Amino acid sequence: MRALTWHGKRDVRVDTVPDPGIEDAEDVIVRVTTTGLCGSDLHLYEVLGAFLDPGDVLGHEPMGIVEEVGPAVTGLKPGDRVVVPFNVSCGTCFMCARGLHSQCETTQVREHGTGASLFGYTKLYGQVPGGQAQYLRVPFGNTLPVKVPHGPPDDRFVYLSDVLPTAWQAVRYAAVPPGGSLAVLGLGPIGEMSTRIATLQGAGTVIGVDLVPERLERARARGVHTIDLEGAGPHLLDAVRALTGGRGPDAVIDAVGMEAHGSSVAAAAQHMTALLPDRLAAAVMKRAGVDRLAALTTAVDLVRRGGTVSVAGVYGGAADPLPLLTMFDKQIQLRMGQANVRRWTDDILPLLTDDDPLGTEDFATHRLPLEDAPDAYEMFQKKRDGAVKILFNP
Known part of the structure; x- marks a missing residue:
């Protein structure tokens, strides 16, 4: 089969690799029909190479058609249409039973x-072959895949793999009161979808902050108050407070994460670490790694006293300094974590109706053949051509 594989920093290639097969009685083999490119994939493209090997298959946002099932699979059959959550979770352990699928024991x-x-990530998370490929082996076939109906286009459902549950959890963790205010830092796929979900769930004022004109325009078109980070500069806090009664929003979502704009020292540290031999780089990142914290510290500054900061952007530093004095003084609640995808899919699925209130069918900005994936990674990283969400068709 053809699959997108990692070969080094900013070096991904579409190669021919062996087809996956049934390895466990509860496995299913899915023929991938659509798979997404995620901002988290860019962390592999740029800074997390120490935990990858050449030839690793990337991608964690797939959906497709079941081709084969193991002998113990009773909930699916060949021909069924499924979305595959990015957490490899069993659905039955202590953690999964409590809705913490990202902590599956x-x-x-x-x-x-x-x-x-x-799926499709690093040695830190199992090095499981990913879904930017023609076929994918999916374990826990009775509990992990999300069965969806035939008929509507893939765009209606593919975001159940990551974007929708991650944004849904970010908004739930933000705990915006009815009619309250929310600021979202970063209007990439997760940030923008968070603004749509928050609006749907009754937030009164939703503010989106970014520095890419196309992203700001997309959010503005759906009624979000947008602020251009570059234009606001040092006056961002004043601009947000002006929209929130002078005290700041009830909650802030950090949808940016470790590669935030404007953190030059941490960016240099990440770059230098990436130049080290893998074994040494891995040791440095696990013990002394630092992130670009501009988005998180901005969230702490913006949120009102007694408010909530919800972190959806991925962080990987082991030695990040946090402004604990400010956080304690402002009595901030902080919630974060990898999305528990299967916890939220049943809540979201009823919204993927003909009315499409979350605008899934027009959410992608680019739909490309998998063979174009290397160019798409570069385009997405450099935020060229209005790239917000890219889908591949293997």
């Missing part, structure tokens, strides 16, 4: 002390 990567395995 069956697939935790204990060697590295991390949570549940993820």
Whole structure:
């Protein structure tokens, strides 16, 4: 089969690799029809190479058609249409039973002390072959895949793999009161979808902050108050307070994460670490790694006293300094974590109706053949051509 594989920093290629097969009685093999490019994939493209090997298959946002099922699979059959959550979660352990699928005890990567395995990610999360490929082996066939109806286009459902549950959890963790205010930092796929979900769930004022004109325009078109980060400069806090009664929003979502704009020292540290041999780089990142924290510290500054900061952007630093004096003084609630995808899919699925209130069918900005994936990664990283959400068709 053809699959998108990692070969080094900013070096991904579409190669011919062996087809996956049934390895466990509960496995299913899915023929991928659509798969997404995620901002988290760019972390692999840029800064997390120490935890990858050449030839690793990337991608964690797939959906498709079941081609084959293991002998113990009773909930699916060949021909069924499914979405595959990015958490590799069993659905039955202590953590999964509590809705914490990202902490699944069956697939935790204990060697590295991390949570549940993820499709198409690094050794830190199981190094499981990913879904930017023609076929994907999916374990836990009775509990993990999300069965969806035939008929509507893939765009209606593919975001159940990551974008929708991640944004849904970000908004739930933000705990915006009815009619309250929310600021979202970063209007990439997760940030923009968070603004749509918050509006649908009754937030009174939704503010989106970004520096890419196309992203700002997309959010503005759906009624979001937008602020250009570059234009606001040092006056961002004043601009947000002006929209929120002078005290700041009830909640802020950080949808940016480790590669925030404007953190030059941490950016230099990430770059230098990437130049080290893998074994040394991995040791540095696990013990002394730092992130670009501009988005998180901005969230702490913006949120009102007694408000909530919800972190959806991915962070990977082991030695990040936090402004604890300010956080304590402002009595901030902080919630974060990898999305528990299967926890939220049943809540979201009824919204993927003909009315399409979340605008899933026009959410993608680019639909490309998988063979174009290397160019798409570069385009997405450099935010060229209005790229907000890219889908591949294997």
